Amino acid sequence: MLSVKSVSKHYSGKTALDQVSLEAEPGKILGLLGPNGAGKTSLIRIITMITAPDSGEVYFENQKMRQELIAGIGYLPEERGLYRKMTIQDQAMYFGRLKGLSKSDCQAAINYWFDKLEMGDWKKKKLEELSKGMQQKVQFVLTILHKPRLIILDEPFTGFDPLNAEIIKEEILGLRDQGACILLSTHRMESVEELCDSITLINKGKVIIEGEVNEVRNRYKKSEFELVYTGSLNTTLPGVLERKDSRLKNGATQSLLLMQKDAAINELIQEVMKQAHLLEFREKLPSIKDIFIERIGAQI
Amino acid sequence: MRNIALVTGREYQSRVRKKSFVVMTLLGPFLLAAFYGGIFWLAISDTQSSEPKNIHVVDESGIFHEGIEGSTNIRYSVNPQGGDSSAFDGTLLIPAAFSIDKPEGARFLSNSSLNIVEQQTMENHLEVAIKEQKLIRSGLRKETLDSLETDVNISAAIISEGEIKEDNSAVNAGAGFVGAFFIYIFIFLYGVQVMKGVAEEKSNRIVEVIISSVKPFDLMMGKIIGIALVGLTQVFIWIGLSAVLIALITPLIASMGMNPEETTAMVQGASGGVTPGLGMMGALFQLDFPTLIFGFLFYFITGYLLYSAMFAAIASAVDSETDTQQFMFPITIPLIFSIIVAQSVVLKDPHGELATLFSMIPFTAPIVMMVRLPFGVENWELVLSMIFMIFGFIAITWLASRIYRVGILMYGKKPTYKELVKWMLYKG
Numbered sequence: 001m002l003s004v005k006s007v008s009k010h011y012s013g014k015t016a017l018d019q020v021s022l023e024a025e026p027g028k029i030l031g032l033l034g035p036n037g038a039g040k041t042s043l044i045r046i047i048t049m050i051t052a053p054d055s056g057e058v059y060f061e062n063q064k065m066r067q068e069l070i071a072g073i074g075y076l077p078e079e080r081g082l083y084r085k086m087t088i089q090d091q092a093m094y095f096g097r098l099k100g101l102s103k104s105d106c107q108a109a110i111n112y113w114f115d116k117l118e119m120g121d122w123k124k125k126k127l128e129e130l131s132k133g134m135q136q137k138v139q140f141v142l143t144i145l146h147k148p149r150l151i152i153l154d155e156p157f158t159g160f161d162p163l164n165a166e167i168i169k170e171e172i173l174g175l176r177d178q179g180a181c182i183l184l185s186t187h188r189m190e191s192v193e194e195l196c197d198s199i200t201l202i203n204k205g206k207v208i209i210e211g212e213v214n215e216v217r218n219r220y221k222k223s224e225f226e227l228v229y230t231g232s233l234n235t236t237l238p239g240v241l242e243r244k245d246s247r248l249k250n251g252a253t254q255s256l257l258l259m260q261k262d263a264a265i266n267e268l269i270q271e272v273m274k275q276a277h278l279l280e281f282r283e284k285l286p287s288i289k290d291i292f293i294e295r296i297g298a299q300i
Numbered sequence: 301m302r303n304i305a306l307v308t309g310r311e312y313q314s315r316v317r318k319k320s321f322v323v324m325t326l327l328g329p330f331l332l333a334a335f336y337g338g339i340f341w342l343a344i345s346d347t348q349s350s351e352p353k354n355i356h357v358v359d360e361s362g363i364f365h366e367g368i369e370g371s372t373n374i375r376y377s378v379n380p381q382g383g384d385s386s387a388f389d390g391t392l393l394i395p396a397a398f399s400i401d402k403p404e405g406a407r408f409l410s411n412s413s414l415n416i417v418e419q420q421t422m423e424n425h426l427e428v429a430i431k432e433q434k435l436i437r438s439g440l441r442k443e444t445l446d447s448l449e450t451d452v453n454i455s456a457a458i459i460s461e462g463e464i465k466e467d468n469s470a471v472n473a474g475a476g477f478v479g480a481f482f483i484y485i486f487i488f489l490y491g492v493q494v495m496k497g498v499a500e501e502k503s504n505r506i507v508e509v510i511i512s513s514v515k516p517f518d519l520m521m522g523k524i525i526g527i528a529l530v531g532l533t534q535v536f537i538w539i540g541l542s543a544v545l546i547a548l549i550t551p552l553i554a555s556m557g558m559n560p561e562e563t564t565a566m567v568q569g570a571s572g573g574v575t576p577g578l579g580m581m582g583a584l585f586q587l588d589f590p591t592l593i594f595g596f597l598f599y600f601i602t603g604y605l606l607y608s609a610m611f612a613a614i615a616s617a618v619d620s621e622t623d624t625q626q627f628m629f630p631i632t633i634p635l636i637f638s639i640i641v642a643q644s645v646v647l648k649d650p651h652g653e654l655a656t657l658f659s660m661i662p663f664t665a666p667i668v669m670m671v672r673l674p675f676g677v678e679n680w681e682l683v684l685s686m687i688f689m690i691f692g693f694i695a696i697t698w699l700a701s702r703i704y705r706v707g708i709l710m711y712g713k714k715p716t717y718k719e720l721v722k723w724m725l726y727k728g
Contacts (some may be wrong), residue, residue: 010359012722045709050508050511050512050709051709067515070512071513073507075512076509077509078506078507079514080505080509081501081504081505081506081507081508081509082504082506082509083314083504083506084504085314086314090310090314094306094310094345095304095509095510095513098303098306098307098513099513142509144552173504231398233603272500278568
C-alpha cells in the first residue's frame with residue numbers, strides 16, 4: 001500500500017532522514033514513533049509530497065508517488081489549523097473539494113460524518129465559535145471526508161477529553177476495519193499498544209526498531225516474570241537473579257522476577273507451589289513505552 | 301488548475317462576503333461623488349460670489365480722463381472732481397501729483413478689504429492704461445495701438461503614422477497619471493491583502509493542511525488571483541456606481557446656479573493650455589482609448605501579479621505580519637521610485653531615454669509606461685515592454701513560489717536574505 005524506500009533528507013548540513021524505509025498495509029495501523037525532532041514530520045511531509053526527498057522513493061499503491069495520487073491520502077498534521085472566520089460547512093466543502101470530491105459527494109460525506117459524530121448543529125457556526133475540542137473534532141472529520149485510502153494522523157488525540165478521545169479511537173479502528181491504511185504518529189504510548197498492528201521507531205533520522213507490536217515486545221523481552229501468591233516464599237528461588245516484592249490490597253504479594261536467560265520456568269513454578277499458594281504467573285513483556293525509553297535513552 | 305480555481309473561489313467569496321468589503325464598495329462611490337460634488341459646488345459658489353465690482357475713480361491728475369478699461373469683474377467710473385461714492389464698491393484715489401512717469405500715490409478706499417487678486421487686477425488695469433498713454437505720447441495713434449493687439453494661440457500637434465493629431469499635453473499627462481495612480485494604489489492595497497492572507501494561513505497553521513492537498517504554487521496563485529478579482533470587482537462596482545451618481549448629481553448641481561454650457565465652459569477654462577474651441581472634453585476624445593484601456597488593464601493586472609507574488613513570498617518567510625517590515629522596504633522601493641520617475645522624467649520628456657528604459661523594466665513599467673501611453677508610444681516599444689512584463693512576471697512568480705513553498709512550513713527565526721536565496725535553490 002505505502003512503501004517508503006531508502007528515503008534521505010538533509011536540511012542545510014543537518015540530516016533529517018537517513019535511509020528510512022517502511023511498509024504499511026491496508027487494514028492495518030502502523031505506529032510511527034520517535035522522540036521530538038526524530039524526523040517523523042519530515043518523513044510525513046515527504047510521503048504527502050509537501051517536500052521532496054534528497055534520495056529514495058515513495059510508492060503508493062504500487063505507483064511512484066505523484067501529485068495526482070495525493071487525493072488518496074488524508075493527513076491530519078500535528079499543527080492544526082482551519083480558517084477562523086469561515087463556517088464549518090464552508091470549510092468542509094472547501095477541503096473536501098480540494099481532495100477531488102464533487103459538490104454533491106462532498107455534501108453527502110459532510111452530512112454522514114457530522115450526523116455520525118453528532119456535530120450537525122455546528123455546520124452553520126464559524127470555527128472561532130467552537131471550543132478547542134470541537135475544532136479538533138472538525139479537523140479530524142475533514143481529514144477523512146474524502147474516504148482516503150491512506151490516513152496519516154499526527155498526534156490525533158491531543159486536545160481531546162477522554163470521552164472524545166475514545167470516540168476518535170473507535171472511528172480510527174472503524175476506518176482500519178474498512179480497509180484504510182493508517183499511519184499513526186504519536187507520543188501516547190498506551191494508544192500505540194491499543195491501536196497499532198506494527199510500529200516503526202525512528203530516532204535521529206534512522207529507523208531503529210520496526211515490526212509487529214507483539215513481535216517487537218517479544219524481541220525486547222528480558223526474561224521478566226510476574227508472580228502473585230499468598231503465604232511466604234524463600235528469598236532464594238531457582239534461576240531468579242532479582243526479585244522485587246510488593247504487597248497487594250487483597251493481602252497477596254506480587255513479585256517481579258528477573259530470571260536467568262535459560263532458566264527452567266517449570267522448576268520455578270513447582271518450587272513456588274511447594275512454598276506458597278500461587279495465584280498468578282505470567283511472563284512480563286516490555287511495553288512499547290519501555291522499549292522506547294530504553295532504546296532512545298541508550299542512543300542519547 | 302481545478303485547485304487554483306477552488307482556492308481562487310474561496311479567497312474571492314470569503315472576502316466579498318465580508319462586511320467591510322460591502323461597506324467600502326458601496327461607500328466608495330458616495331465618497332467620490334461627494335468629492336466631485338464638493339469641487340463643483342466650490343467652483344460654482346466662487347463664480348456666483350464674484351459679482352463685478354464698480355469702482356469710483358477720483359482722478360485729480362486728469363491722466364485717466366478717457367476712462368480706464370476694466371474687465372468683467374472690475375468696472376471703473378472716472379470722475380475728476382470726486383462726488384458721491386456711496387453707490388460704488390470702493391473709491392480709487394489718483395492724486396494730482398500722479399503722472400505717467402511717476403505713477404505713485406494711488407490709494408484705494410473701501411468698506412471691505414481688497415483681496416489680493418482684485419488688487420493685482422486693478423494694478424494691471426492701471427499699468428495698461430499708463431502704457432497706452434506712454435505709447436500715444438511717443439507719437440502712436442490710438443488706432444495703430446489697437447491694431448497692434450494680437451491674440452496668438454499655438455495649437456501643438458503630433459504627427460503619428462501619417463495622421464496629424466492635436467497635442468494635449470495636460471490631458472495626456474492627466475489621463476496617464478490617473479491610470480498609473482490607480483495601478484499604484486491597487487498594487488499596494490491588494491498586495492498587502494495577499495500578504496495578510498498568507499500570514500494568516502501561516503500563523504493559523506492552516507497551511508500544512510491545505511498544502512497536503514494543493515501544491516504551494518497553486519495555493520499562492522489561487523490567493524493572488526482571488527484577491528485580484530476582489531479588487532477588480534470593487535473597481536468595476538465603483539466605476540459603475542460613480543457613473544450613475546455623477547450622472548444624477550451633475551444636473552442637480554448645475555440646476556442650482558449654472559446651465560450645462562457654463563459648466564462645460566468652466567471646465568474648459570480650467571484646463572488651461574488647451575486648444576480653444578476644442579476644450580478639455582474634445583481633448584479627452586482625442587485620446588486613443590482602446591490602447592489606453594488595454595494598456596491600463598494589462599499593466600494593472602501584470603503589475604499587481606508581479607508585486608503580489610513578492611508580497612506573498614515575504615509573508616511566507618516570516619512568522620507574523622509585524623516581521624514583514626524588513627522585507628517590505630526593498631519591494632516598495634521600485635514602486636515608489638517609479639512614481640517619482642513618472643512625475644519628473646516622464647513628464648519632462650515622455651520619449652527620452654530614461655523614460656523608455658524604465659518603461660521596459662518590469663518593476664517600474666506598470667507605472668512609467670502607463671504615464672507614457674497617452675503621449676503616444678511606438679508599437680514596438682509597447683510590445684517589447686509587455687513581453688518583458690510577462691517574462692518578468694513569470695520569473696518573479698516562480699522565484700517567489702520557491703521561497704513561498706519553503707517559507708510557509710518554516711517556523712522560528714526570521715530568515716536572512718542569504719537564506720531566502722538558499723530556499724530558492726532547494727530541490728523539489
